Amino acid sequence: MLPNADLKKFALVLFADETGTFDDRVVEIIERISSPLSGIVRNISSNENIQKKEKEKAFLLDFAEDIAAVRKKDDLEASISSVLDRMLGIRLSMIRVIDDAGELLEPYMYDERMFGNGNEEFKKQASQKIPVSEVLSARVLQQKEPVIFNIVEEEAKGNNSPYIKFWKNAGFSNAFGAALRVGNKNFGTLWLMIDDINMTLLKGLCAQISIAISNILANEKIWNYKQKLEIENTHLHEQIRGLYNFSEIIGEGAAMQNVYHMMSAVSDSATTVLIHGETGTGKELIARAVHNASPRNKKIMIKINCAALPPHLIESELFGHEKGAFTGAYEKRIGKFELAHGGTLFLDEIGELPLELQVKMLRVLQEREFERIGGKETLKVDVRIIAATNRNLAVEVGAGKFRSDLFYRLNVFPITLPPLRDRREDVEPLTRFFITRYSKKTGIGVNSISPKALSDLENYSWPGNIRELEHLIERSILLSSSSTIQSVHLPKVIPEDAIGHEVYMGQTLEEIERFHIIEMLKSCKGKISGPTGAAEVLGIPPSTLHSKMKKLGITRADYFPV
Numbered sequence: 001m002l003p004n005a006d007l008k009k010f011a012l013v014l015f016a017d018e019t020g021t022f023d024d025r026v027v028e029i030i031e032r033i034s035s036p037l038s039g040i041v042r043n044i045s046s047n048e049n050i051q052k053k054e055k056e057k058a059f060l061l062d063f064a065e066d067i068a069a070v071r072k073k074d075d076l077e078a079s080i081s082s083v084l085d086r087m088l089g090i091r092l093s094m095i096r097v098i099d100d101a102g103e104l105l106e107p108y109m110y111d112e113r114m115f116g117n118g119n120e121e122f123k124k125q126a127s128q129k130i131p132v133s134e135v136l137s138a139r140v141l142q143q144k145e146p147v148i149f150n151i152v153e154e155e156a157k158g159n160n161s162p163y164i165k166f167w168k169n170a171g172f173s174n175a176f177g178a179a180l181r182v183g184n185k186n187f188g189t190l191w192l193m194i195d196d197i198n199m200t201l202l203k204g205l206c207a208q209i210s211i212a213i214s215n216i217l218a219n220e221k222i223w224n225y226k227q228k229l230e231i232e233n234t235h236l237h238e239q240i241r242g243l244y245n246f247s248e249i250i251g252e253g254a255a256m257q258n259v260y261h262m263m264s265a266v267s268d269s270a271t272t273v274l275i276h277g278e279t280g281t282g283k284e285l286i287a288r289a290v291h292n293a294s295p296r297n298k299k300i301m302i303k304i305n306c307a308a309l310p311p312h313l314i315e316s317e318l319f320g321h322e323k324g325a326f327t328g329a330y331e332k333r334i335g336k337f338e339l340a341h342g343g344t345l346f347l348d349e350i351g352e353l354p355l356e357l358q359v360k361m362l363r364v365l366q367e368r369e370f371e372r373i374g375g376k377e378t379l380k381v382d383v384r385i386i387a388a389t390n391r392n393l394a395v396e397v398g399a400g401k402f403r404s405d406l407f408y409r410l411n412v413f414p415i416t417l418p419p420l421r422d423r424r425e426d427v428e429p430l431t432r433f434f435i436t437r438y439s440k441k442t443g444i445g446v447n448s449i450s451p452k453a454l455s456d457l458e459n460y461s462w463p464g465n466i467r468e469l470e471h472l473i474e475r476s477i478l479l480s481s482s483s484t485i486q487s488v489h490l491p492k493v494i495p496e497d498a499i500g501h502e503v504y505m506g507q508t509l510e511e512i513e514r515f516h517i518i519e520m521l522k523s524c525k526g527k528i529s530g531p532t533g534a535a536e537v538l539g540i541p542p543s544t545l546h547s548k549m550k551k552l553g554i555t556r557a558d559y560f561p562v
């Protein structure tokens, strides 16, 4: 039926079995009834038309209501698919949105099933960004009204767009393209493959979809900024703390002089630094100092502790992820590499980075580019790397636990921090420094230490290094009953060789073997075979290790205690 009932013309066509049926009398009767008949038909048609318009209006209202509640892209996709299917019996072909630079149309939403599952050509086209100047898109974006491309006609006119060819091969005769816009601002395109075109309805749908998508995009932008600001805020706080620490690196002895010399040689450049030192020797303090003395000090230094996160989270922490990239990825996340752009990324405990992630790390260190998990876009970053470890990475490389290529990438400029027991001359200045800091912080008026207590500190072996000294002074200040720390409570140190004796004394060979295998399994994180597995470390074939474990009753619970 034509869209406007008022303009309709009706024809009454009658057939007769015998010639001569339509004589003058019959014709006269027909003429007499044709006028009231056409009135009745016109009324029915107008009614149908009104009903149809009412139905469309109600439908658009329902859709508007539906869509107004939508906050997320997934929900929007479901709403659009359902409305198109219910009302028009069609599927969404493609929605693209214009990027921030206003140059490219990025894929936003499409139905993979549209051209048959697994249609590689469609997937390829759908996943590509295209310039806003692409012929068909440009036509759609320039027009006020949606554009209908009659595929046969376009081809006849010499339109050799690959899309026209692709649509034709897929058996469609019309493509409907509409600009997504709010006010006068275009922000995307919507494409449908459709034969029966109800323009009023489609225009209504496009207007609703435009508003919904522009709201969702705005929400996403706000959320991303918010997340970025929150993370930056945390890091800025850390940095302020770091700055405070930096101005006060204590240590005048020869060992620390050498460290200062190395720091000043490397700070000005963007060279990768690898800081090695036992726990608590001040690796992070030195990393911050190098960053603060570098030309990047206007940007932040982001720290990531490779040992503190479960392996499956480190990747997302480093590189970020797209929404829906894996179970639980409800929102898009910006990774630390992205956040550190222009600044420094401090990779603490790099020796703990799982082998599978070492490959990815190598790539980003080499190319300075990466993709977010689940993302297709390659991101480029300008980040200076400072890594720290308390492991001997060269030994880890030999044991197959650390990739040699990554080690060489990181070991460009190594700085080794001496343990406190090798710079006893710094114990006194550090002690006085911490007394001042903690008496100020606690408000307790302690300002000195007795010669006996100081000498005890100087003779202690400090397995926890400066952190241990710092904590001990804090504790001593809290426990002190006068303005001088009279004594310090140092832990008893068991000589290392005694530990071994105690463990093995009075045990059977089988018990010692069992203990040793469990320890190896723990240190190999439960891995039995392969280059970093316990069998190789123990120098026995994996099958022998399996049978020994069986014989000695070793189960996962022994080396992965719950």
Ligand SMILES: Nc1ncnc2c1ncn2[C@@H]1O[C@H](COP(=O)(O)OP(=O)(O)OP(=O)(O)O)[C@@H](O)[C@H]1O
Pocket (backbone or CB within 6 Å): 245, 248, 249, 250, 251, 277, 278, 279, 280, 281, 282, 283, 284, 285, 286, 348, 390, 466, 467, 470
């Ligand atoms: N030379 C120093 N002067 C003053 N304070 C120091 C010095 N070295 C370390 N510290 C302090 O000791 C504590 C531990 O230092 P830091 O966290 O930098 O050690 P780390 O080697 O990174 O430790 P871990 O390997 O356990 O991560 C910090 O509070 C730091 O400020």
